[in-house]
Amino acid sequence: MTRFDFNIHATDGAARTGVIRMQRGDIRTPAFMPVGTAATVKAMRPAEVRASGAEIILGNTYHLMLRPTAERIARLGGLHKFMGWERPILTDSGGFQVMSLGALSKLTEDGVTFASHLDGSKHLITPERSMEIQRLLGSDIVMAFDECTPYPATRVQAESSMLRSMRWAQRSRDGFDSGIDHASRSALFGIQQGSTFEDLRAVSAAKLIDIGFDGYAIGGLAVGEGQAAMFSVLDYAPGQLPADRPRYLMGVGKPDDIVGAVERGIDMFDCVLPTRSGRTGQAFTHAGPINLRNARFAEDEAPLDATCACPVCKTNSRAYIHHLIKSSEILGAMLMTEHNVWFYQQLMAGLRAAIAAGELTKFANDFRAQYGAR
The missing domain is CATH 3.20.20.105 (Queuine tRNA-ribosyltransferase-like)
Known part of the structure; x- marks a missing residue:
């Protein structure tokens, strides 16, 4: 071995x-x-x-x-x-x-x-x-x-x-x-x-x-x-x-x-950022981090990140997660953390693929442009 x-x-x-x-x-x-x-x-x-x-x-x-x-x-x-x-x-x-x-x-x-x-x-x-x-x-x-x-x-x-x-x-x-x-x-x-x-x-x-x-x-x-x-x-x-x-x-x-x-x-x-942020209401998205404690998400039916493939984004709305966090429900921290860890792993997979394809500069520039767009 x-x-x-x-x-x-x-x-x-x-x-x-x-x-x-x-x-x-x-x-x-x-x-x-x-x-x-x-x-x-x-x-x-x-x-x-x-x-x-x-x-x-x-x-x-x-x-x-x-x-x-x-x-x-x-x-x-x-x-x-x-x-x-x-x-x-x-x-x-x-x-x-x-x-x-x-x-x-x-x-x-x-x-x-x-x-x-x-x-x-x-x-x-x-x-x-x-x-x-x-x-x-x-x-x-x-x-x-x-x-x-x-x-x-x-x-x-x-x-x-x-x-x-x-x-x-x-x-x-x-x-x-x-x-x-x-x-x-x-x-x-x-x-x-x-x-x-x-x-x-x-x-x-x-x-x-x-x-x-x-x-x-x-x-x-x-x-x-x-x-x-x-x-x-x-x-x-x-x-x-x-x-x-x-x-x-x-x-x-x-x-x-x-x-x-x-x-x-x-x-x-x-x-510790993806897990700590998940426990404090911050979600990472391709358009930058968002704070789910914010009242503007109370009736937002969109997923945390529409481009994310994680189980949380497939089945839960921002409104629901906002409710969980405002109610201090443990599930809110769990869902947010799972999404954030998936976000980081998807970012790493994208970086690996871009390097392998010789397209890292484009990937990095596109990521920065979108991530800071909010």
Whole structure:
């Protein structure tokens, strides 16, 4: 069985489409990974997530280590069995969450000590512990433990943070390799840092390549810098990483962010936006996002998106979903989330087809023109 293999089938400019092959199934790229923070893609059953076209989901190391704990999940057969998802799972390292705790966390060369947001209990995550947690979960794609550089950062701050992440990357590599049973069937991704400084990102990429990873993530973006600054980094950062390995842009994003990032050579994405928006009344459509809480939808008999092929748009009106949301009915969040996840997966399918046909520029321009038309 193939542990990890990435084949590029077609390119269009900097964009690529291909397939990642792993023991639990193939992942067509560019791919969007719905976020299953606490062993669930919120408001959706695994079969519904799979029906949308999703081939891989993301699990959250920080939340799962606290509740129900990685050790308990391991005793119960691993994360796939625990949540009923048989296909690949990527787990983040926990670094972003513990860094975001701010005053509740303390960073040292060893790792990060933090207080649980659940009960205040103290925990330490090191690169080695992060690898252990992800091994206990049974992750298919493991992320190296890194320091997520805040934005804005001075050059001195960005360099210091990046270099620490590179030291942690080596420790993550060593810790991952020590779990022989896990390393024989899973993949490890390194994370490039360097904020918005091109030369620092070049140093980071070189150090990661020297260590050697199955894939490479671009970290430290989607942290408040705005789309223009993000795209400016993506104009060069993907090209600093190996062309024959997947490139993963962490925590992105909005549909137009994804289209622009694919044009710049990104292969993998994750974001809580489609599920979080679904729970708060926002639906993504080809004409842009709409807020179903708005009174103008109270008697609107149209589907959420007339061009969408999802089950929600086939059978439910905007008026009905508006009613559910205004009534605080759970079904409203479920239907909205299902539609949004389908919307993202249909977008990825369209991007893959456009790259394969050599028509990405037209697809992207048409999408942007329609998406911003409201």
